[in-house]
Amino acid sequence: MIRDLKVAKQEQDIGFYAGFVGATYFLARTISAVPWGMFADKYGRKPCIVISILSVIVFNTLFGLSTTYWMAIVTRGLLGLLCGILGPIKAYASEVCRKEHQALGISLVTSSRAIAFVIGPAIGGFLSQPAKKYPNVFSHESIFGRFPYFLPCFVISVLAAGACVACIWLPETLHMHHDDNIEDVDGIEAQVVESRLDGKLKQSGTGRLASTKSLLKNWQLMSPIILYCIFSLYDTAYYEIFSLWAVSSRKYRGLSFTSQDVGLVLAISGFGIFVYQLVIYPFLAKHAGLIKPFRSAAVLSILILATYPFMANLYGMELKVLINIASLLKNIFAATITTACNILQNTAVRQEQRGVANGISVTLMSIFKAVGPAAAGILFSWSQKNVTGLFLPGDQILFLLLNMVAVIGLSLTFKPFFSVPSAMK
Numbered sequence: 001m002i003r004d005l006k007v008a009k010q011e012q013d014i015g016f017y018a019g020f021v022g023a024t025y026f027l028a029r030t031i032s033a034v035p036w037g038m039f040a041d042k043y044g045r046k047p048c049i050v051i052s053i054l055s056v057i058v059f060n061t062l063f064g065l066s067t068t069y070w071m072a073i074v075t076r077g078l079l080g081l082l083c084g085i086l087g088p089i090k091a092y093a094s095e096v097c098r099k100e101h102q103a104l105g106i107s108l109v110t111s112s113r114a115i116a117f118v119i120g121p122a123i124g125g126f127l128s129q130p131a132k133k134y135p136n137v138f139s140h141e142s143i144f145g146r147f148p149y150f151l152p153c154f155v156i157s158v159l160a161a162g163a164c165v166a167c168i169w170l171p172e173t174l175h176m177h178h179d180d181n182i183e184d185v186d187g188i189e190a191q192v193v194e195s196r197l198d199g200k201l202k203q204s205g206t207g208r209l210a211s212t213k214s215l216l217k218n219w220q221l222m223s224p225i226i227l228y229c230i231f232s233l234y235d236t237a238y239y240e241i242f243s244l245w246a247v248s249s250r251k252y253r254g255l256s257f258t259s260q261d262v263g264l265v266l267a268i269s270g271f272g273i274f275v276y277q278l279v280i281y282p283f284l285a286k287h288a289g290l291i292k293p294f295r296s297a298a299v300l301s302i303l304i305l306a307t308y309p310f311m312a313n314l315y316g317m318e319l320k321v322l323i324n325i326a327s328l329l330k331n332i333f334a335a336t337i338t339t340a341c342n343i344l345q346n347t348a349v350r351q352e353q354r355g356v357a358n359g360i361s362v363t364l365m366s367i368f369k370a371v372g373p374a375a376a377g378i379l380f381s382w383s384q385k386n387v388t389g390l391f392l393p394g395d396q397i398l399f400l401l402l403n404m405v406a407v408i409g410l411s412l413t414f415k416p417f418f419s420v421p422s423a424m425k
Contacts, residue, residue, distance in 0.1 A: 001128070001149050007069040012252070012384040015244045017069065019377020022240055024073050026370035028080030030363050036084025037359020041352065044174045045092040050167050052085035056160040059083075064153025080366075086113075087358030094346040094354065095173035103285045103343060104278075110339040111277030115270040120156070121243060122270065125263025127152040133260075215349065215357055223418050224344035225361045229368040230409040231298075231341070235334045236372030237402055238305070242327070244380050245308075245395070252384040253312045253395045255319065268324050269331040276332050281339060290340040291413065297333035298410040302403045304330050309396040376402075 002021070008014045040048040059079035066072040090109055097105035130138040131145035138144045144151050215221060246262045248254025257265075284293055304326050311323055349357045379401060383394030390397065412418060 001066075001072070002069070004148065005066075005069045005072070011249075012381050015240075015377040015380035015384070017377070018244065019240060019374040019380075021069075021072055021076060022236075022373030022377070023370040024076045025080040026236075026366040026373075028077040029083070029086075030366040030370060032081050032084055033087060033362035033366060034356065034359040037087045037355040037357070037362070039084070039355075040088035040091065040359075041174070041355035044172045045088045045095075045355070046167065046170055046172045048088045049085055049092070049170070050164060052083045053160050053164045053167065055079060055082035057157045057164065060153050060160070061150075061157045064150035065147050066149075067147075084362075087362045088355055090342055090346060090358050090361075091354035092173055096171070102347070103339075104282045106342045106346065107277045107281050107285075107339050110335055110342055111273055113338075115274055119267060119270045121239075122263035122267035123155055124149075124152045125259035125261075125266075127155060128259060215353060215360060218348060221345060221348040221357060223412075224341045224348070225364060227409055227412055227418070228338070228341035228345070228361060229365045230405060230412065231334070231337050232365045233368040233372045234402065234405040234409065235338075236369045237376035237405070238330070238334075240373045240376040241380055241398065241402065244377070245398075246323075248384065250312070251387075253309070253387055253393060255312060255323070261320075265320075265324055265327050269327045272328040273331050273335050277335055277339070281336065284336075285340075285343075290343060293336050294340045295410065295413055297336040298406055298413070301330055301333040301337075302406050302410075304333070305399055305403050305406075308399050309393065312395065 002008055002014050002018045003011075008017050036048055036052075056079065059075050059082070063072060063075040063079070066075060090106070093105040093109045094102055126133075128151070129148040130151050131140045131142065131148065138151075140146075243262055246255045246257040246265070247259065248256070250256050255261075307326065311319060311326070314322060345357060345361055346354055379398055383398040386394040386397075388394075392400070
């Protein structure tokens with residue numbers, strides 16, 4: 001899309017401009033996340049969810065009709081500003097389930113977002129430029145020919161409209177629970193909340209009306225939020241780099257994939273995440289806890305990503321099989337980390353605080369996610385201009401820098417930053 005908007009003067013600059021389009025959404029969400037959380041805590045989760053879905057229908061459609069780079073920037077920014085669904089939906093998932101099913105509830109939210117991150121690009125890859133790819137179905141004079149990126153956006157908006165209708169049957173959960181104790185996930189309370197947390201809350205007198213300031217001082221909430229932010233930066237930068245790297249030319253040490261090839265790789269990964277989150281992860285969390293799978297996923301993710309630059313030396317079926325396996329594993333590891341962070345966050349506070357707590361989480365995470373695409377685009381553009389001439393090829397330096405983010409995140413899962421409950425030792 002950036003190429004067709006003709007804002008990039010040369011091919012190596014496409015990643016630079018694409019990064020800022022991706023960053024705009026998260027930058028705008030940084031501003032609105034906490035207000036949306038307060039709105040959800042006062043008026044309910046359901047109104048916030050419905051308004052957010054309506055914003056997707058409107059501004060996602062307008063994004064597909066963008067004819068200039070700045071129109072694309074503005075529509076993405078407005079969508080980020082008005083779509084406040086992420087924090088409330090996580091609070092909703094922890095409230096609508098009984099405590100023994102909270103791990104599954106949070107897994108569903110995480111898996112739905114993980115699947116969206118891979119199925120979304122798949123829809124974009126197969127349905128963008130339909131008049132060019134499917135001339136027997138779409139003419140160049142039709143709206144889909146004049147706006148080559150409208151069809152995938154329109155399909156997403158139709159799905160969002162269906163979700164909006166489904167909200168009619170969505171029960172409100174804001175006042176569903178009236179217990180004074182922190183809800184836990186069956187069998188993993190020791191991995192989620194230290195036993196002294198409830199005593200701290202009672203001694204401080206925060207009760208049900210704890211302020212945002214008190215939440216910021218709750219280290220058992222803030223430490224998983226910070227970990228969530230770091231790995232969100234890692235994953236967002238990865239998604240940005242992967243698509244750009246896969247479609248870039250072999251002369252820049254890319255894979256020379258078509259948009260359909262990238263879409264197929266991401267769709268396969270999405271299906272794998274769906275199965276993993278529904279079948280494997282709840283069992284894994286129940287028997288191994290949260291922290292051990294978290295750390296293992298971080299280490300394995302680093303090792304997998306280190307192999308990516310060398311895949312540019314492969315061709316044919318061997319390349320397609322290996323890149324699909326690597327992408328599937330990388331996304332499964334990302335889902336493991338994200339789900340653990342979400343469970344830790346939502347069980348560290350009371351129900352009345354979850355909207356604001358998730359708003360804080362989304363605000364901080366959005367800052368990191370805004371940096372991710374922009375930094376990834378700039379670094380990717382730099383790596384393509386420096387394929388040779390340095391101590392390492394540009395693509396190897398690119399993935400090395402990306403892995404350094406995960407190394408920092410992994411180091412913060414240990415003391416003194418992250419306090420591991422005694423039951424896990």
